[in-house]
Amino acid sequence: MDFFSNFIAGFAVALQPINLAFCFLGVFIGTLIGVLPGIGPVGTMAILLPVTYGIPPTTAIIMLAGIYYGAQYGGSTTSILVNIPGEAASVITCLDGYQMALKGRAGPALGIAAFGSFIAGTIGVIGLQLMAPPLVSVALRFGPPEYFSLMLLGFVILTYLAQKSMIKALMTAGVGVVLGTIGLDTMTGMPRFTFNIPELLDGVGLAPLAMGLFGISEILLNVEKKIKLELLTTKVRNLFPNLEDWRRSIWAILRGTGSGFFLGILPGGGAVLGSFVSYALEKRVSRHPEEFGKGAIEGVAAPESANNAAAQGAFIPLLTLGIPANVVMAILLGALMIHNITPGPMLVKEHPQLFWGVISSMYLGNIMLLVLNLPLIGLWVQLLRVPYSLLFPLILFICLIGAYVINNSAVDVAIMFIFGVLGYFMRKFDYEPAPMVLAYVLTPLLENALRQSLILSDGSFAIFMSRPISAGCLIIAAALLFSSLLPMIRKKRETLVAEAEKDD
Amino acid sequence: MNTDRVSSLFWLAVGLATLYGSVQLGLGTLREPGSGLFPFLAGVFISLVALIIFLKSFIRWRALPLDLKAHWTGVNWHRSLIICFLILGFILFLEGLGFFVTSFLLLFLIFRYVERLSWGNSIIIPVLTLGLTYLLFNVLLKSTLPKGIFGI
Numbered sequence: 001m002d003f004f005s006n007f008i009a010g011f012a013v014a015l016q017p018i019n020l021a022f023c024f025l026g027v028f029i030g031t032l033i034g035v036l037p038g039i040g041p042v043g044t045m046a047i048l049l050p051v052t053y054g055i056p057p058t059t060a061i062i063m064l065a066g067i068y069y070g071a072q073y074g075g076s077t078t079s080i081l082v083n084i085p086g087e088a089a090s091v092i093t094c095l096d097g098y099q100m101a102l103k104g105r106a107g108p109a110l111g112i113a114a115f116g117s118f119i120a121g122t123i124g125v126i127g128l129q130l131m132a133p134p135l136v137s138v139a140l141r142f143g144p145p146e147y148f149s150l151m152l153l154g155f156v157i158l159t160y161l162a163q164k165s166m167i168k169a170l171m172t173a174g175v176g177v178v179l180g181t182i183g184l185d186t187m188t189g190m191p192r193f194t195f196n197i198p199e200l201l202d203g204v205g206l207a208p209l210a211m212g213l214f215g216i217s218e219i220l221l222n223v224e225k226k227i228k229l230e231l232l233t234t235k236v237r238n239l240f241p242n243l244e245d246w247r248r249s250i251w252a253i254l255r256g257t258g259s260g261f262f263l264g265i266l267p268g269g270g271a272v273l274g275s276f277v278s279y280a281l282e283k284r285v286s287r288h289p290e291e292f293g294k295g296a297i298e299g300v301a302a303p304e305s306a307n308n309a310a311a312q313g314a315f316i317p318l319l320t321l322g323i324p325a326n327v328v329m330a331i332l333l334g335a336l337m338i339h340n341i342t343p344g345p346m347l348v349k350e351h352p353q354l355f356w357g358v359i360s361s362m363y364l365g366n367i368m369l370l371v372l373n374l375p376l377i378g379l380w381v382q383l384l385r386v387p388y389s390l391l392f393p394l395i396l397f398i399c400l401i402g403a404y405v406i407n408n409s410a411v412d413v414a415i416m417f418i419f420g421v422l423g424y425f426m427r428k429f430d431y432e433p434a435p436m437v438l439a440y441v442l443t444p445l446l447e448n449a450l451r452q453s454l455i456l457s458d459g460s461f462a463i464f465m466s467r468p469i470s471a472g473c474l475i476i477a478a479a480l481l482f483s484s485l486l487p488m489i490r491k492k493r494e495t496l497v498a499e500a501e502k503d504d
Numbered sequence: 505m506n507t508d509r510v511s512s513l514f515w516l517a518v519g520l521a522t523l524y525g526s527v528q529l530g531l532g533t534l535r536e537p538g539s540g541l542f543p544f545l546a547g548v549f550i551s552l553v554a555l556i557i558f559l560k561s562f563i564r565w566r567a568l569p570l571d572l573k574a575h576w577t578g579v580n581w582h583r584s585l586i587i588c589f590l591i592l593g594f595i596l597f598l599e600g601l602g603f604f605v606t607s608f609l610l611l612f613l614i615f616r617y618v619e620r621l622s623w624g625n626s627i628i629i630p631v632l633t634l635g636l637t638y639l640l641f642n643v644l645l646k647s648t649l650p651k652g653i654f655g656i
Contacts, residue, residue, distance in 0.1 A: 167560070171515055171553045177546040178522050185539040192539055193525055216591075223587055223618070224579040389619040393611050394633060396587070400594060400607070401637065404649070410598050417591050424584070428575045429511045447542045459534035 007129070010356030014364055019062050022055070023361045026063035027369050030070020034086045035078055035380045038222050038388060039215070039395050041071040041087070045331045046210035047402040049338075057339035058354045062361040064335055068328050069121060069311040069362065072271055073369045076113040076304050077380050080106060089271035089307035092279045096292060096299030103295050107238040108245050112297055113304040114373045115241070116249065120257040120305035121366040124312025127261050128319075129359055132348070135320040139345035142321075144452035145463050149473035151446050154267040154323055156477040158435055161266065161273060166484055169435045172426065176436035179204055180443025187451060199411040206334040208403045208416035209440060210327070213433040215399045216420025219392050221427060239374055241297070249301035252282050260306030264313025267438075270326040274310035275303035312362065318343055319355060323442070327434045330441040507572050512557035519551030586618055603649035604634055 013019060033044045045064050052060035075087030080097035093113065100109040142150070155173055162169035182193045183203030194200040241249065259281060260274035282302040283292045292299050314325045322344030324330040336343050341351060348355045373380070403416040423433050457463035465471045525540075526547055532538025590610055597606045611630035615621045621629075641649055 167553060167557055171550065171557065174546055174550040174553060175515070175518060178518070178543055178550070181543045181546070188539045190529065190539040192529055192543065193522075220584040220587060223583045224581055389615075389621070390629070393614045393619070396591075396614075397607060397611060397633060400591070400610075401603075401641075401649075404598070404603070405641070408650070410595055413595050413598065417588075417595060420591075421588065425511075429507050431511070443542075450542065451537045454534055454537050459536075461534075 006352070006356050007360070009352065010360030013058060013353045013357030014062070014360035018056075019059050019357065019361060020364070022059045022063040023066050023365050024368055026066020027070035027073075027365045027372065030067040030072075031074035031369065031372055031380065032383070033067070034071035034074020034076075034090075035383055036386075036391065037078060037084050037086055038218060038392060040218070041068050042210060042327050042331065043215035043218065043395075043399075044071075045328065046207050046214065047398055049207045049210075049331065049335060050402060050406045052335055053338060057336060057341055057351075058357045060335055060339070061332060061354065061358050062365075064332055065315075065358060065362065066365050069308060069365065070369055072304075072307045072311050073114065073117050073373050074380065075307075076117070076300075077110065077373075077377070078384060080109045080113065080300070081381060082384060087271075087307075089275050089310075090304070091272075092275045092303045093300055095279075096294070096296050099293065099295035100297065100300065105295065108241040108297065109300050110377055111239040111374065112241045112245060112249050112301045114239075114370060116253045116256070116301045116305040117308040118366055118370045119253050120260065120309040121312060121369075122363065123257050124261050124264075124309040125359060125362045125366070127309075128312050128315055128362075131316055132320050132355075132359075135316065136345045136348050139321050142345070142469070143467075144449040144456065145467050145470045146473070148446065148449035148453055149464055149470035149477075150321065151323060151442055151449065153473040153477040154317075154325075154442075155435075155439065156480050158267040158438065160480050160484060162432055162435065164430045164432060168431045172431050172433065173435040173439040176439025177443050177446070179209070179436070180440040181447070186444070186448070197411065199407065199409055204415055204440070205406055205412055206331065206437075206441065207406055208412045209419050210331060210437055211399050211403055212416040212419025213423040213426075213437060214327075215395065216416060217423030217427060217433070219396055219399075220420060220424040222388065223392060239377065245297050249297050252278075252298040252302040253305040255281060255285075256302035256305035257309040260309035261313040263306075264310030265316050265325065267317070267323070267325045270314055270328075271307035271310040274306040278302040278306035315359075319347060319358075320345060322347070322445070324438060327437045330438050333441055506561050507575065508557055508561040510572060512554045512561065516551055516554035516558065519547050519549075519554055522547030522550060583618060587614070590614065599650050602651045604638065607634055607637075 014023070029044065029048075030041065033039050033041065045067055048064065048067070052064065055063075071087055072089055075085060075090035076093050076097065078084050078086040079090040079093040080101050083094050083098040085091040085094055097109045097113070100106065159166050159169035159173060178193070180203075182200055183191070184201050185192055191201055256274075256278040259278045260271070263274040263277060264270055266273075279292075279299060279302055282298045283289050286292065286296070286298060288296075314329055317323045317325045318329045318333060322333070322342060324333045333343055341347070341354070399416065400413060403413045404410065406412050426433055453463050454461075463470075464474055522543055526543035527540060529540030529543065530538040531540045531544055590613060594606055594610050597609075601609075608630050611633065612626055615629060616623065616626035637649075
């Protein structure tokens with residue numbers, strides 16, 4: 001009974017005009033930046049973070065979440081029509097989506113992507129709603145040592161699943177930890193690594209950091225190469241997939257939903273991994289694997305469903321444990337902290353209207369997205385005609401103004417610029433910026449958990465091994481780290497990565 | 505020069521600087537962890553990982569990491585360099601010239617000299633963008649973007 005009363009209460013929150021309006025704004029912006037190459041959900045959410053200071057926290061999260069899952073919808077459009085993925089999670093959709101478009105079947109490809117996303121998104125929300133409460137009751141029994149070990153395990157899984165090099169992901173995570181310690185030490189009140197710059201006393205801001213690493217660096221990399229959009233001139237018509245299309249796709253959609261959802265829960269998993277894995281899975285179970293890459297509709301349906309389901313699954317660790325599974329969730333965590341709300345097991349109890357309101361808004365957001373993406377597809381296609389030479393100066397301008405208005409200080413703009421340049425080199429040298437931001441956000445929590453554990457245990461690290469949950473997490477983490485060193489498993493992991501890269 | 509070797513040396517420097525800084529902050533004891541303890545652990549971790557990447561760069565892999573130069577061949581790197589200088593200029597002049605004048609100059613220079621749009625477009629697009637920004641920030645949000653010597 002509890003489930004339904006919460007469900008109704010959530011809808012009452014989500015249906016408030018202001019929340020409805022911001023939900024629409026979120027999914028609209030999400031679709032927009034999903035379509036536009038050169039700017040992703042992370043950069044956009046970072047830019048909009050300062051805007052959310054002035055609105056209620058529930059409304060802010062509803063909008064930011066909308067951007068995230070909205071971008072998963074929009075990303076597929078460019079993959080199918082121009083063979084350029086609008087989002088990393090849509091890279092794999094290019095393979096069969098673009099082939100379908102070349103064969104004049106752009107309509108059904110776009111259609112199945114939208115319907116698949118809708119089905120997966122909705123099932124994902126239901127899964128989130130069912131799985132969150134039991135997890136919360138487990139998490140309530142966690143103390144500082146459990147949290148510390150769990151976060152360490154999270155980091156190891158994150159780097160284990162890193163797209164490129166695991167050791168480099170560990171590196172950027174380590175640097176992120178140091179960045180997270182900049183500012184006043186909350187326990188002793190001592191300034192750390194502030195170099196006597198007063199603006200740094202509050203620490204490096206999440207918005208300038210994320211905007212630099214994901215926004216500015218992206219611009220710098222893109223202006224080096226000329227992006228040429230070869231737009232398909234054929235008219236997109238017949239958006240509704242026929243019966244045969246449905247017969248071939250429906251199981252792909254459901255399988256994609258399942259694998260995407262569970263990979264979304266894992267740290268570092270998220271939408272990108274979900275789409276790759278579900279594509280590989282479809283290819284394996286298909287009775288005609290030779291059609292993949294030549295315009296098989298399952299190759300569009302599965303990854304597009306998976307990335308949407310993953311987007312919902314990723315909310316589970318954030319809302320129940322207070323631990324973000326990926327950078328997008330890290331930004332949501334940052335947004336909540338700005339409003340003095342600490343995500344975690346207490347969230348459901350202390351802020352039920354936020355918890356259930358955000359979840360309910362996702363049902364509505366998914367319906368809005370279906371309406372936005374199917375009838376209005378022509379509008380988004382037109383948008384693709386905006387040349388990058390016009391787009392990037394405007395994105396740059398939005399970043400600059402966004403960084404400035406946070407504290408009305410040029411220091412934030414400078415911080416953003418520094419991390420933009422750092423991000424540029426990191427991407428050139430195959431260091432992923434995502435673990436850095438995640439580590440940066442988690443550091444205050446991680447440090448507090450460590451200190452409290454040490455105080456609890458009177459200075460003995462043995463506390464982490466004497467508590468069963470904590471010990472379990474550490475053992476799994478150690479096993480993962482160790483296994484990545486074993487030649488056999490390393491090879492397996494490398495072929496997985498290579499396959500994923502070959503495909504893009 | 506091998507890219508992994510260069511980047512690992514950079515991170516090693518970051519790690520060692522962190523170690524130095526955290527010792528200065530005071531590590532405290534394990535019973536009463538000080539401000540420097542956590543950064544110290546992070547510094548040890550960074551330095552170790554940097555060393556591993558550095559040593560790994562001497563082992564031959566199937567595919568060697570690219571040479572440093574290879575990252576900048578075949579791309580118009582001078583374009584990103586110009587953008588960097590323009591952003592730097594923006595930061596330096598922002599508080600003197602004011603937000604709108606600096607932004608106009610930035611956008612105009614990019615459109616006219618980096619993207620080589622026509623004079624007309626290079627002026628009209630920034631003016632439109634800044635007009636909208638003015639409406640949004642100064643009229644609707646009543647926020648203060650820095651005014652410069654020209655009073656705007």
